[in-house]
Structure formats: structure tokens, C-alpha cells
Amino acid sequence: MKLMNLFTDIRILLLEALEKMVKSGDLCPGLDFTNVTVEPPRDPLHGEMATNAAMLLAKPTGKKPREIAEKLSLHLSADARISVVDVAGPGFLNLRLSADVWRGLVVDILKKGEDFGRSSIGTGKSVNIEYVSANPTGPLHVGHTRGAVFGDALAGLLSFVGYKVTREYYINDGGAQVDVLARSVYLRYLEAHGQKVAFEEGTYPGDYLILVGQALKDQVGASFIGKEEDFWLAKIRKFATDMMMDHIRSDLTLLGVEMDAFFSEKSLFGTGRIEQTILKLREQGLIYEGILDPPKGKKPEDWEPRKQTLFKSTEHGDDVDRPVMKSDGSWTYFTPDIAYHDDKVKRGFDFLIDILGADHGGYVKRMKAAVSALSGGKVQLEVKLMQLVKLYKNGEPFKMSKRAGTFVTLREMVEQVGVDVTRFMMLTRKNDATLEFDFDKVLEQSRENPVYYVQYAHARGCSVLRRASEKGIDVSDGALSAADLRHLNHGSELAVVKKLAEWPRLVEISARTNEPHRIAFYLYELASELHALWNKGNVVTSLRFVQEGHLGTSQAKIALVRSVCIVISAGLGILGVRPAEEMR
RNA sequence: GGCUCCUUAGCUCAACUGGAUAGAGCAGCCGACUUCUAAUCGGCAGGUUGAGGGUUCGAGUCCUUCAGGGGCCGCCA
Numbered sequence: 001m002k003l004m005n006l007f008t009d010i011r012i013l014l015l016e017a018l019e020k021m022v023k024s025g026d027l028c029p030g031l032d033f034t035n036v037t038v039e040p041p042r043d044p045l046h047g048e049m050a051t052n053a054a055m056l057l058a059k060p061t062g063k064k065p066r067e068i069a070e071k072l073s074l075h076l077s078a079d080a081r082i083s084v085v086d087v088a089g090p091g092f093l094n095l096r097l098s099a100d101v102w103r104g105l106v107v108d109i110l111k112k113g114e115d116f117g118r119s120s121i122g123t124g125k126s127v128n129i130e131y132v133s134a135n136p137t138g139p140l141h142v143g144h145t146r147g148a149v150f151g152d153a154l155a156g157l158l159s160f161v162g163y164k165v166t167r168e169y170y171i172n173d174g175g176a177q178v179d180v181l182a183r184s185v186y187l188r189y190l191e192a193h194g195q196k197v198a199f200e201e202g203t204y205p206g207d208y209l210i211l212v213g214q215a216l217k218d219q220v221g222a223s224f225i226g227k228e229e230d231f232w233l234a235k236i237r238k239f240a241t242d243m244m245m246d247h248i249r250s251d252l253t254l255l256g257v258e259m260d261a262f263f264s265e266k267s268l269f270g271t272g273r274i275e276q277t278i279l280k281l282r283e284q285g286l287i288y289e290g291i292l293d294p295p296k297g298k299k300p301e302d303w304e305p306r307k308q309t310l311f312k313s314t315e316h317g318d319d320v321d322r323p324v325m326k327s328d329g330s331w332t333y334f335t336p337d338i339a340y341h342d343d344k345v346k347r348g349f350d351f352l353i354d355i356l357g358a359d360h361g362g363y364v365k366r367m368k369a370a371v372s373a374l375s376g377g378k379v380q381l382e383v384k385l386m387q388l389v390k391l392y393k394n395g396e397p398f399k400m401s402k403r404a405g406t407f408v409t410l411r412e413m414v415e416q417v418g419v420d421v422t423r424f425m426m427l428t429r430k431n432d433a434t435l436e437f438d439f440d441k442v443l444e445q446s447r448e449n450p451v452y453y454v455q456y457a458h459a460r461g462c463s464v465l466r467r468a469s470e471k472g473i474d475v476s477d478g479a480l481s482a483a484d485l486r487h488l489n490h491g492s493e494l495a496v497v498k499k500l501a502e503w504p505r506l507v508e509i510s511a512r513t514n515e516p517h518r519i520a521f522y523l524y525e526l527a528s529e530l531h532a533l534w535n536k537g538n539v540v541t542s543l544r545f546v547q548e549g550h551l552g553t554s555q556a557k558i559a560l561v562r563s564v565c566i567v568i569s570a571g572l573g574i575l576g577v578r579p580a581e582e583m584r
Numbered sequence: 585g586g587c588u589c590c591u592u593a594g595c596u597c598a599a600c601u602g603g604a605u606a607g608a609g610c611a612g613c614c615g616a617c618u619u620c621u622a623a624u625c626g627g628c629a630g631g632u633u634g635a636g637g638g639u640u641c642g643a644g645u646c647c648u649u650c651a652g653g654g655g656c657c658g659c660c661a
Contacts, residue, residue, distance in 0.1 A: 039600065042607085052603060055641065065641075089604045090641060135661070175661055292658050296585040306658070319587060319657095326659035333661045361588050362656035385589075388654080429597075432589060434654080436596065441610095449623080450609085456623055464620055502600080509600055521598065524608085528625095535625035538616075546620055561620095583623065 005119070005504035006105065010049055010081070010095065011038040017075035018053065026071050028061055040502060047084070047094030048498060054091040065091025102497045103485035109500065109563040110481035114570035117504040121511060122163030128344050129155050131355035132252065132259075133170040136244040137181040139208055140251045140410040143357060146435065147386045148410070149426040149576070151355045152257045153516035154384075156574040161511040166349070167260045173241045174265035174336055180204060181244070182237040186224070188213025189236075193225060212243050251410045256419055256576050263343070265336050274331060277339040277374070278324060286312040286373055292320060311338070316369035334363075338370045345375045352381045353514065358432070361385055384431050384514060392438040417442050420577045424451040427520040427575055450524050454568060455580040457527035460534060461565040462581045464545045468558050473551060480559040487556035490543060492536055496529045496560060503567050516575065523571045530564050 014036065021027040033053075041050040054069035061068065066087055073085040073093060084096035109116045131151025134144045152167070159165040172178075184204040187197040192213045199205040216224075216239055224232045245262075252259065268274050281287050290310050294303045309325040311334075324335045344352055352371060356363070364383045371381040391398040391408060398408070414422050421442055428450060429435040442449060465475045474480075488494065502522070510518040537544040545557040569579040 035602090037600095037603090039603090041604075042599080043604070046604070050603080055603080058641070092604065094604095172661065177661055295657055303658080308659070310658095323658060328659075330659080332659060337661095358589075358655055360656080360661095365587080385655090387589080433597080434590085438596095452623055453609095456621085460621065460624085467620055506600070513601070518598095518600080521608090522600095528608085531624055532626085534620075535616080535622085538619055538622090538625080541619085544620055582621090584621075 005508070006097070006101070006501045007038050007040075007049065007505045010097075011036070011051075013076065013079055013081070014038060014051055014053060014072075017072055018057075020075055021068075021071060027057065027068070031057060031060055039505075040498070041092075041094065044495075044498075046088060046092070047086070047096050049095040049097070051093045051095070052091075054087070054093055058091065069093050099486075099489065099494065102494055102501065103488055105497055105501050106485055106488070106559050106563050107481045109566055110477045110559060113477065114566055114573065116566065117160075117507045117570060119161040119504060119508050119511070121508060122158055122161045125162075125350040126164040126166070126348065127158055127351040127353060128166045128168055128347070128349040129158070129353045129355065130168045130170055130344075131155075132248075132257070133172065133356075134248060135172045135177050136241040136248065137177055137204060138206055138244065139247055141407045142389045142391060142410065142413055142437065143386070145255065145410045145413060145422065146389050146426045147355050147357065148252060148255055148257050149423045150384070150386060150431055150516065152255075153423070153427055153519070153575045154353070154355070154514055156576060157507070157511050157516050157519065158514075160570075160574050161507060163351075165260075167258070169259045169262045170337075170340060171241075171245065171262055171264045171266075173237075174269055175333060178237050178241055179233065181209075181240050182233050183229070184209055185212050185216060185236050185240045186229075186232060189216045189224060192217040193222060208247075209240075212240055215243065216240075254414050254419070255410060255422065263340060265340065268336050268339050268343075273343070274336055274339040277342040278335070280342070281311060281338075281370075281373055284373060286315060287324070288312060290321065292323070311366070311370070313366045313369035313373075316372040318365040318369045322366045334366065337367065338374070341367065341371050341381070342374045345371065345379050349379065352379060354381065354383045355431075356383060356385055358385045358387045382514060386431050387429075387434045389426075390434055390436045392436060393440065398439075420455070421449070421451045423575060424454070424520060424577050427517045430515060430517045450520070451577065452583070453531075454523045454527045454572065455577075456583055457530045458565055458568045458572075458579040459581060459583040461530065461561045461568075464558060464561050465565075468546050468554060471546065473546075473554055473558070475555075475558055475562070477562065480555055480562055483555035483559050484552050485556050485559065487553045488560055492533050492543060493557070493560060496533055496564060499526050499529045500563055500567055503571075519571050519574055523568055523575075526564060526567060526571075530561070 015033055018027065018033060022029050022031070035056055036051065036053045038049050038051050041047055054065040054072060057068055058065040069087040069091050073087060076082050076095065077085045081097055081101045082095055083098045086094050088094050129151055132140070132144055132148045134140055140148070155165045155167050180202060181204060184199070187199060187203060188209045191197050216236065219239070278287060288310055289307055291305045291307055292310070306327070308323045308327065310321040311324050313322050314320065322334055323332055326332055341352070354367065367383065368381050371379055416439065425437060425442055426435065469475050488497070506518060506522045510516060533543065545554065545561055547553045547557070572579050
């Protein structure tokens with residue numbers, strides 16, 4: 001028996017039972033079973049698994065739900081894995097499994113190790129996840145950090161379920177903002193030569209450019225002083241973006257993020273690739289010269305009808321058509337990005353994911369339209385928008401401003417609170433909700449801090465293994481999986497097993513919805529189960545994991561603890577957080 | 585004005601894409617360390633899921649109207 005995801009196993013059993021009922025005439029043929037679910041009931045008193053089958057099939061068959069449920073229960077209870085079936089409420093079928101099935105799960109975990117819970121929903125498919133993609137004009141700050149952690153965790157998650165994942169960073173080095181960067185660096189360069197400079201509107205005043213100005217001075221000496229912009233702009237642009245990207249790369253390394261690819265916007269220019277992409281769209285009749293309507297409700301004073309080159313994105317689900325070329329003949333920001341996504345499509349990915357800041361919300365439909373047009377509807381683009389991170393220090397909101405140079409960088413954050421805390425905390429909210437990050441609370445090593453809570457559960461588990469080993473008990477996974485697990489018979493112990501059983505299911509749900517935060521929440525719950533059992537052992541000595549003089553019992557209980565450690569470790573691994581062996 | 589996301593306990597948030605009596609943590613109150621690490625646990629209290637309407641056997645979840653908030657809105661990226 002393939003014991004991997006108990007819930008899908010039982011669902012298969014259920015579907016077989018339903019087919020039998022169709023054969024015997026209890027159900028009419030041609031029914032749609034896709035929405036039949038097998039899931040853990042919210043209230044454990046109801047049972048261990050519940051199915052909605054009877055209620056779902058009542059209408060199409062014209063039968064009463066309870067009638068279907070009764071018949072169905074006869075088929076189900078014939079299976080050795082099912083110990084109790086009862087019909088409840090409006091027609092729920094509540095199942096209890098034999099304790100041996102649950103115990104078998106522990107053996108399964110010990111045998112598979114951290115591969116337990118892997119799924120094949122992504123096998124044979126490739127996905128490109130584009131994240132961070134911060135402009136190379138400054139260091140990464142907390143907002144980027146959230147996107148970086150989210151993207152990386154999602155990459156870990158999708159790769160855990162079988163996808164071939166490419167982690168990619170799009171460098172916006174082709175637009176006007178890198179010119180601004182270059183001019184700002186020029187000012188810092190003059191400053192490094194002892195000149196007094198003023199940072200006007202349209203330049204970056206941040207301190208982080210002082211070093212760049214210095215470095216430039218070291219490289220070119222005084223040769224740029226007094227020269228026209230034409231002379232130095234392109235050179236400084238390259239110099240500065242290279243240096244910024246080096247900085248960004250090392251910030252990402254600090255956070256434990258390793259990209260598979262960096263794609264430069266600038267590399268698209270002068271190669272004809274943008275033109276080719278536009279031509280491709282033009283051949284589909286999606287490029288035309290036209291005049292857009294003014295946006296309604298927006299002050300129309302400075303609005304004048306203007307003829308421009310437009311992409312007919314409305315053909316692919318957008319609200320209005322979008323300009324691809326400026327009046328000076330250069331491309332809009334959107335256009336190289338279309339070409340970039342065309343490149344991704346050409347590279348053959350089955351599925352594209354972009355992780356963007358919430359301020360790019362208005363950009364989603366047009367990009368989806370572009371990908372739809374470029375791939376003939378074959379490649380799906382999923383855009384995940386990251387909401388803001390609200391920082392708190394000493395209980396007070398901490399305002400960040402890039403202009404004023406008062407922003408908390410990724411580096412500062414990681415150096416202050418550590419990689420594990422940073423990464424885990426960034427995943428304690430779903431992506432489209434704002435996240436509060438309190439520097440003080442996060443540094444408290446208490447229950448306020450879910451990272452330590454989960455790591456502590458793992459450390460406690462390791463502690464048990466160490467202790468048992470000291471007492472001469474073989475705690476290798478091989479030995480533990482051979483233990484007689486019938487010693488696990490207390491409800492509190494089985495509660496832990498049942499939580500472990502949810503893992504494969506949860507992984508699939510998280511992957512399907514692209515929501516890695518679910519992993520973090522699950523790990524918290526699993527840790528909670530272990531902590532609860534642990535504390536019960538303080539009172540009920542028979543629940544302690546190491547039972548003096550009872551090798552078999554000890555091994556069975558330790559097998560359970562070890563299973564929890566394996567799943568926590570696997571889960572934290574997906575999120576890029578280290579499990580702790582010990583915490584003191 | 586349009587598009588989009590959000591609104592759940594005093595606070596911060598979950599809720600397994602439509603399931604049964606909406607759950608955690610913090611804050612508050614009561615309790616558990618001669619015990620495998622108390623960075624832990626148990627208990628009490630806390631709710632008209634922003635408001636109304638609709639679909640459904642069944643709605644925090646889907647549709648719709650409204651209120652409040654964030655973001656975006658023709659050559660900024």
C-alpha cells in the first residue's frame with residue numbers, strides 16, 4: 001500500500017465505494033465526483049476524517065443525503081483501515097481509522113525521512129519564479145526582504161512538490177532611474193574630491209552612495225571632473241549598477257537567497273529582441289496607433305488627446321489598452337518587460353510567477369494579457385502582490401523614506417534579528433496582508449516569537465534523542481521504524497500522529513495556492529502538539545518519552561518524537577529556516 | 585470616477601478555496617517547574633466575521649449594493 005497522503009488514500013477508497021454504488025444501481029451513472037472531499041473535521045470530536053460526498057450527491061441523484069450516506073458507510077466499513085463510520089449532521093460521513101493505520105504513518109515518516117510529504121503535483125513541470133527584482137539603485141530594504149523571503153519559500157515549496165524551479169531576478173537597469181543613480185553617484189564623486197554638492201530634486205541623497213563615489217574616484221581619479229554628462233553618464237551608470245548589484249547579491253546571500261538567474265533589462269536593448277516581440281504582437285493585430293480615453297474622475301486639465309503606439313491588451317482581459325512607446329520614440333517601462341516575459345515563454349516554462357510589490361497592482365492585468373498573447377494562452381502567469389511591512393521600534397511605528405535616507409535595510413534587519421527570525425516572521429502573514437514587524441518583540445525569546453516556538457519543539461525532540469542515546473537506546477531511524485508502535489496508544493500521542501498526517505495534504509494545498517505562509521502556521525501547530533504532549537509527561541509519567549527499563553515502549557515513543565522532528569525540519573527547510581538542535 | 589486588495593475577539597492574525605458549535609497568540613484572570621530544557625503547558629473569559637441583500641442542503645469564504653482603509657490609474661519605473 002502506498003502510504004503517503006492518508007487523506008488522498010481514503011479519498012480513493014471513497015471513490016471506489018461510490019463506483020460500486022453506481023454499479024449496484026444505488027447511484028445513477030455519470031455523476032461528477034471532483035468536488036468530493038476527504039478532510040480533517042474542524043472538531044476532532046466528529047471523527048478523524050470527514051467527507052461531504054452524500055450531501056454533494058443528494059441533489060443530482062434526487063436522494064436524501066442521509067440515505068446515500070448510510071449505503072456508503074456500508075461499503076467503507078468493509079475496509080480494514082476504517083474502524084468507525086457514522087452519519088452525522090446534514091449528511092456528513094465521519095470516519096475513524098484503525099489505530100494501526102495511524103501508527104503506520106510514523107513508520108512511513110521514519111522510512112522516507114524529510115521526503116515524507118513530497119508530492120508529485122509538479123513533477124515534469126517547470127516554473128519560473130521572478131522575485132526581488134529591485135531596482136539596482138540602492139540596497140535592499142525590508143519591503144524587498146519580504147518579497148525575497150516569500151519568493152524563496154515559494155520556490156522551496158514548489159520544488160518540494162516536484163516542480164523544476166528557476167529562481168530569477170530581473171534587473172531594471174535600462175530605464176531612467178539608473179540615470180538618476182549615475183547623476184547621484186557623480187555628485188558623491190565630486191564630494192569625494194572635496195567639492196561641496198547639493199542634492200536636488202531627482203537625485204538619490206542616500207548615504208549608501210558615498211562609498212560608490214569614493215570607489216569611482218579611486219578608479220578614474222579626477223578625469224570626470226568638469227566634464228559634460230554625455231562624457232560620464234553611461235560609464236558611471238555601468239559602474240554604479242554593477243556595484244549596486246554586487247551589494248544586492250551579497251545582501252541576498254546574507255538572507256540565504258540564491259538566485260539561479262539574473263536577467264538584465266538593458267541586455268534587451270540594441271539586440272532587436274524588443275522589436276521582435278512587438279512584431280510578434282503586431283502580427284496578431286494587437287499593436288496599433290490610437291488615442292486613449294482620459295481616465296475617468298481624474299483631473300482632466302493636463303490631459304490632451306495624444307496619438308501613441310498601443311498594445312491591445314483588452315483582447316486578453318485588460319481594462320484598457322496600454323502604451324508601449326513614448327512620444328520621443330523610446331519604449332515605455334512596460335515594453336522591455338513584455339520582451340522579458342516573451343523570453344521566459346520561449347525558454348519553455350510551463351508556468352510563470354511574478355512576485356511584485358502591491359504598488360504594482362495596476363500592472364498585473366496588462367502583464368497577464370501580454371503573456372497570454374505571447375504564449376497563445378498556453379503559459380499561465382500568476383502574480384503575487386506583496387503588501388507592506390510596517391515596522392515598529394520601541395512600540396512606535398517606524399517611518400521609512402527612501403528620499404530622506406531613513407530606511408531599514410535588509411542587512412540591518414538580518415544583522416539585528418538573524419536570518420531565521422527574519423525569514424520566519426516574513427511568512428507569518430499571507431502575502432496580500434500587511435505585516436507588522438516589531439523589532440523588540442521579535443528579539444524577545446518568548447512565545448511572542450513563533451520562530452523560537454517551532455525551533456524549541458525541534459530542539460526538545462533532539463534533546464530526547466540525545467538522552468535516549470546516552471542510555472544506550474538505538475535511536476537510528478532504522479531501529480525506531482522497527483519499534484512496536486502499539487505502545488503508542490494514548491490519545492495525546494495519537495493526536496500528534498494525526499497532526500503529522502496532515503502534512504502531505506497541507507503541502508499540496510500550500511503549493512496549489514502558492515501560499516507558503518501555510519507551512520509556517522502548520523509548523524506552529526505541530527510544535528504546539530509536541531509541547532502539549534511533553535508537558536503532559538510532567539504529570540503523567542507514562543507519557544514521558546524515555547521509559548526507564550522499557551526499551552520497546554521507549555523506542556515507540558521516541559519514534560513519534562523523531563517523526564515530529566523530521567517534519568519540522570523538512571518544513572523549516574522549505575522556508576529556509578534552520579532547525580535548532582539545542583536552545584539554551 | 586475606474587481597477588484592485590483589505591475589513592474576523594480589546595490587539596495582531598488563522599480558518600485546509602463552500603462544510604458541522606468561526607480558531608490561535610498577545611493583553612486580562614486562575615493554575616502547573618525536587619519532573620525528558622517552564623523559550624513550555626492546562627484552564628477561564630472574550631464574536632451579529634464592517635452593514636444590507638442574494639445563490640446554496642450549508643456562506644467568514646461565492647454574487648451584489650453600501651460604508652471605511654491601502655495601492656494603482658495615458659510617454660514613473
